[in-house]
Amino acid sequence: MKKTLLALSVAAGIGQVQAATEIEFWHAMGGALGEKVDAMVADFNASQDDVVVNASYRGNYSETMTGAIAAFRSGEQPDIVQVYEVGTATMMAAEGAIYPVYQLMEEYSNGFDQSAYLSTVTGYYADENGNMLSMPFNSSTPVLYYNKAAFDAAGLPDRGPKTWEEMNTFGQAILDAGYDCGFTTAWQSWIHLENLSARHNVPFATNDNGFAGLDTEVEFNGDVQIAHIDQMAQWHDSGIFSYSGRTSEGSSRFYSGECAMYTESSAGYAGVRANTDFEFGVSQLPYWESQIDQPQNTIIGGATLWTLRGQDDDHYPAVARFFEYLSQPDVQADWHQFSGYLPITYAAVELTKEQGFYANNPGTDVAINQMTSVAPTANSRGLRLGNFPQIRGIIDEALESVWNGDASAERALNRAARRSNEQLRRFERANR
Amino acid sequence: MHDKSVFQHRLLPYVLVAPQLIITLVFFIWPAGQALYQSFLVEDAFGFSTEFVWFENFIYLLSDPEYWTSIRVTAVFSFWVAFVGMALALLLAAMADKVIRGSRFYQTLLIWPYAVAPVVAAVLWLMLFSPSIGLLPFWLSKVGYQWNHLANSVEANILVIIASVWKQFSYNFIFFIAGLQAIPRSLIEAAAIDGARPFRRFWQIVFPLLSPTAFFLLVVNVVYAFFETFAVIHATTQGGPGNSTKTLVYKVFEDGFIGLDLGSSSAQSVLLMVIVITLTVVQFRYVEKKVQY
Structure with missing residues (x-):
């Protein structure tokens, strides 16, 4: 009897390994933006078989962040949480709770290149050596x-x-x-x-x-x-x-x-x-x-995606894969054009330009010009309070x-x- | 007839009170104990570094002028909510008590607001008073008054007091009208025969007889203004403009749930608990002596 149970549970374990890895993504995007996030996540889930992202709306920014921290304290934290820019210092200071995105991507992603991202966007969320700690998602100015x-x-x-x-x-x-x-x-x-x-x-x-x-x-x-x-x-x-x-x-x-x-x-x-x-x-x-x-x-406002520690090891490659997807020029350009948030990569800016979006929608490039026309200084990189x-x-x-x-x-x-x-x-x- | 206790089993009484005890333990004693413990700690949001600091959180609070501002705001707010809420309810109850035809109809209408959730009540008033789309600011602008409770602290206070009173006065109304109906007609009629005018009859006969009700409502209203108006404030002013509507309970929420400063937030809720316990004791000790039962 015991042997049968053991065999069954081993079989179940193998079954789980073969099944897709599910990761939890808590965000604060309500209304039309929330629907867009759901659509992006659905597209990602449909694009491959290994990872299933479960996105859930957790209220406004402070509710989402407070909820995620409370969940972390009781060991129920999501894999990814969207945190607004004013929460950056709190997240950064919690070194045991966060998985810096540059480490995550170096570990699990091929060809991660931080210079592909807009420096005025990533600068806000980087450590003192310029390493990206979280994945920019919705940034505006x-x-x-x-x-x-x-x-x-x-x-x-x-x-x-x-x-x-x-x-x-x-x-x-x-x-x-x-x-x-x-x-x-x-x-x-x-x-x-x-x-x-x-x-x-x-x-x-x-x-x-x-x-x-x-x-x-x-x-x-x-x-x-x-x-x-x-x-x-x-x-x-x-x-x-x-x-x-x-x-x-x-x-x-x-x-x-x-x-x-x-x-x-x-x-x-x-x-x-x-x-x-x-x-x-x-x-x-x-x-x-x-x-x-x-x-x-x-400087920017908005929110980024933080990866939380404490999950099973197989979750992190899955998170990295989702971040790779979100950084793709077409995904970024689509998100940028739909929402008005800044594109996070230079490639997405170029793609949007090629698609004629700025020409057809006068004024949409004002923010990008304002952000990219000069090199940021220590006073214009961001705030960490x-x-x-x-x-x-x-x-x-x-x-x-x-x-x-x-x-x-x-x-x-x-x-x-x-x-x-x-x-x-x-x-x-x-x-x- | 029974000459023995109704409860045959020795354990039965304990079983019967157990649900209430468990609820009190789980929903009051345990969280209150947690708050008390947290109030002695300085801790980061994630709980990685915890330092036991004895009364430092309390000292920090009590030496912070903003906290005293919040106490003053709460005192003024509670006074007006209790005073206007009770005065209005008493006035309407006295009038509804006189109505003979269709009294049920009026009474039902007056009780209705109590069925509305506080946040819904707040949103209704917010819509009415909204500087950009509200009806009342529109009318006020016709007579040359620019209403903007987002920038004007007096107007913000008026808004939260109106919304809180509107929500609570039905409750006061029910108790006042029940109190009025319990007053023997013969007393009033006797006074009327002696030549007392309605005004005098009210203040010398009806009002003293209502004082136990009024006293009970005073306690309930102050506790309401302290704790249950959170939803109203959250939905309308969020404590602004400035600190002008940031009551103690709103500050607990803001520092704890938005600011993630758990030590200070817990210390504040402990102080709040102390304040309400003190108020209740004072009310029962001193105010009750003056009440004629």
Whole structure:
């Protein structure tokens, strides 16, 4: 009897070896993007017989990340989890929990070449030696959308303001044309502090924006940032700028034509195209001419795919294979063209160009040009801050207190910097 | 007749209370113990490095001005939710009690909001007050007022208080109307014959007789405002603008589930537990003495 059982279980074991390896992929892509991810995964599963990827939607970014960490603590973690950029430091610090993607690909994939990926994208997720720790998936960068009808009515040229100095005149012209709101923004901390710093090549934090160590202190209360926020506060009073909320609540105000301009992620393109019945244009994120002659690249937001340790050994080749698939030019180009997220490889950019997508969809290449026209510096590579979600919250609170007139830009940013540093010390301590 | 205990078996009573005990242990005592233990730790999100720090998390919290802001926000918010919720419910209950024809209809309508989940209630109010698509901001703009609760902290507070009150006042209403119906008619009629006007009859007869109900509701409403308004705040303001609607329970969520700072989050929930226990004890000790049963 025992022998039979043993034989059966051996047979079952062999059966499992021959069957496809199933890997779990937790992501935070809801709605149309979620359907697209499902379709990509289905295509991958259909393209070969050895690996089956089970993709599941786990709520928004923070829910997905918190869920995956809780699962890791109880030994139920997925193979792949999608983590937003502000979670990068937390993931990186958990060395025992993550399988760096450069190691994974060197081990299990032939011909993995990190230089095929956009350096401004991978730089955000690389260690101090430039090795990729996670696989970029959906990356975007802020651009400015403008309402061509409103610009026409205000007698403005058919282009967005190139500089923030120009925003003054453009915004005033919009108000004079009878609009109540010149521009609004999504993701204020990301666009108007983090990207502002990168674009003007000033540090957001010490230690190369936190890349070089945990004993980092923020420096977003510098002159450039204070001057910008102070100007935004004045614009908020006059109506050139109007605050809509912490995430992308401003979208509906741009769609409805209430606000003539909108600083938002390049990944918002599909939403703008689908929801506006006026012609719109896309232009690069403005910069202060008085501060910098040639603006730096902007930095990215979005999320990457992290591989978690603790699975059976046969899972990792399967993960590598899935990553290879996701990096293929046609898959990337399709994802880029569908979603508005940046393509992660140069080959995908070329393919999209060849397919005539940029020519047919004016404005879709603005983000890529903005990202690739200059070489990134230590100030524009990205940000690596511990407890970054809390720091974003602190910044949001500070900026809101500026918009509603409770505090001056200088006072609010100084206070936010002090509180952010407390968070950084807490993170440093917890990850010692 | 029986002269012995109803329970013949010695174990039976324990078996009968076991479900309740197990539920309390699993869903209250055990997580509360976990929170207490976590509150003494500084730990990274994945749990790789854990340091026992005694009361450091508490000291850090209590020396953080933001935490005191959150306490103040919670106090103001709870006061208004309890006060407006109960006053409105009492007013409507007194009026519904007077209605003779179709009283059931009005009462049912007034009880309905309680059947709505808090997050749904919040979304309804959010839609009504949304600065870009809401009906109320549209009307307000007609009279020259620009409503934007995303930038204005007073308006944000008004929104969360309205949504929380709307959700809770039905519960208060049920208790008040039951209390009103339990008051003997003869007392009111006697006062009426003595020449007391309706206003005086209410404050000198009805209200004192309702005070046990009001006291009970006060406890329930404060606990509601402390804990159960999380969904309302999460769905409408997410604690903003600034910190103006970040109540204690919302801060627990934000630091723990978004910020992954488990030590601080646990310390906060322990403090919250202490605050609510203290409030309840104070209410029963001191407020109850003034209540006429």
